[in-house]
Amino acid sequence: MVKAIRYDKTGGPEVMKWVDVEVGEPGNGEIRLKQHAVGLNYIDVYFRTGLYSQPLPGGLGMEGAGEVTAVGAGVTGLQVGDRVAYVARPPGAYAQERLLQAVQAVKLPAALSYEDAASVMLQGLTAQYLLRRTYRVKxxxxxxxxxxxxxxxxxxxxxxxxxxxxxxxxxxxxxxxxxxxxxxxxxxxxxxxxxxxxxxxxxxxxxxxxxxxxxxxxxxxxxxxxxxxxxxxxxxxxxxxxxxxxxxxxxxxxxxxxxxxxPTLFTYIAKRSDYEAMAAELFDVLVSGKVKTSVNQRYALADVAKAHTELEARRTTGSTVLLP
The missing domain is CATH 3.40.50.720 (NAD(P)-binding Rossmann-like Domain)
Incomplete structure (x- = not known):
């Protein structure tokens, strides 16, 4: 058993519970991921409060980074030991380990840390489509x-x-x-x-x-x-x-x-080829130093209620990561 955050009703930060979950082995097209860092985003608050709906009980969190520990049938391009990051739905990133569709993960360059990657997949790919696709800034x-x-x-x-x-x-x-x-x-x-x-x-x-x-x-x-x-x-x-x-x-x-x-990110990354191209451009500007991540807050995943409280009160700057 591993630990994860779950909630069975919408409401304030107190509805999130740190519970035991069974992950299981990856099925067809899936990977099992041991997470080293999870990103915190305002969309997590939208789901928790019910502004965005999903079936309950459910999980929270859209992005993370970690190491592949098992690979299911039909998976190509990824293997045990690979460092990967992802932004994915349905929510479920608030967990020590999880199963994930392999097509939702992209390999990390060696120069990017797990924390940086987990903090930047949703926000960084959002910045990419805003600046490069929705309105192409010149x-x-x-x-x-x-x-x-x-x-x-x-x-x-x-x-x-x-x-x-x-x-x-x-x-x-x-x-x-x-x-x-x-x-x-x-x-x-x-x-x-x-x-x-x-x-x-x-x-x-x-x-x-x-x-x-x-x-x-x-x-x-x-x-x-x-x-x-x-x-x-x-x-x-x-x-x-x-x-x-x-x-x-x-x-x-x-x-x-x-x-x-x-716009929504998941429309822009719906095609695997677009997802890979956007991630590659994001990783390039990060590795080159043109854009730097700003992980300014770190919380234990078990303390996610405090992280949500600080985020909603606008007492955070830059990015926040949750550490499983």
Missing amino acids: AGDTILIQAAAGGVGLLVCQWAKALGATVIGTVGSDDKAAIAKAHGCDHAIVYTRENFTRRVREITNGAGVPVVYDSIGKDTFTASLDCLAPLGMFVSFGNASGPLPPIDSSEFAGRGSLFFTR
């Missing part, structure tokens, strides 16, 4: 990233800067502004005391930006739209402050024929 662009000192935010700041963009980010405090600037954010706006729409317009000489990446949700929706240039794109990739209100299409027409998208 040299000379000026972009706005909300929550610039968060896990995705710090990756976007660095990667966009490496692409030659000017990066505007919003943050909640001076400390977080300093962190964002240290990671490539050219203009860190402390939204608790500054009107970020006005500042974006000042920075862009009234033009606005071609893209806003917004993971905050209802609290920033309208103000984010007001930062966009005509034909700009509003990218909603999270709801940290709550779901968006019902959307009136005239909001986009009246501001200059804006585009709206609500």
Whole structure:
């Protein structure tokens, strides 16, 4: 028996329980994985609270990294002893060991640690599709990233800067502004005391930006739209402050024929070839040093309730890993 986090009802951090589970041997197309690190993400909170639904009782966690300990029939390209990382659904990463479909795992370069990999699969691949596919950022662009000192935010700041963009980010405090600037954010706006729409317009000489990446949700929706240039794109990739209100299409027409998208990572990695290509590009920028991970918090997996509490209170920066 091994330990894992399970919950049988939605609610606060206290619904997560540290229990014994039976893993078993891998079936056809599966691997068994001994996990060395697990990533913590806000989507875990969405599942725990019921904003996103899944059958209960269930597990939590979308990403992790570890060592392959057994391989099922039909698996090619992976063998016992391989170092791998993954982002996968249904949730279940909060575990010491687990079974996983082999197609959901990618091999890790030797230069990447388990902690770095576990912290970056969901957030790093999200940054990849945001910057390289949803809106392909190019040299000379000026972009706005909300929550610039968060896990995705710090990756976007660095990667966009490496692409030659000017990066505007919003943050909640001076400390977080300093962190964002240290990671490539050219203009860190402390939204608790500054009107970020006005500042974006000042920075862009009234033009606005071609893209806003917004993971905050209802609290920033309208103000984010007001930062966009005509034909700009509003990218909603999270709801940290709550779901968006019902959307009136005239909001986009009246501001200059804006585009709206609500992308999800699993659409972008649905094809194995896309998943491998995106992961390869992510690993390349990490190994090259153009983008650095920021594992700023570590918790024992058994203490995940405390980790969720800190995350929801916005007392974390960068990435958090859970150690089985």
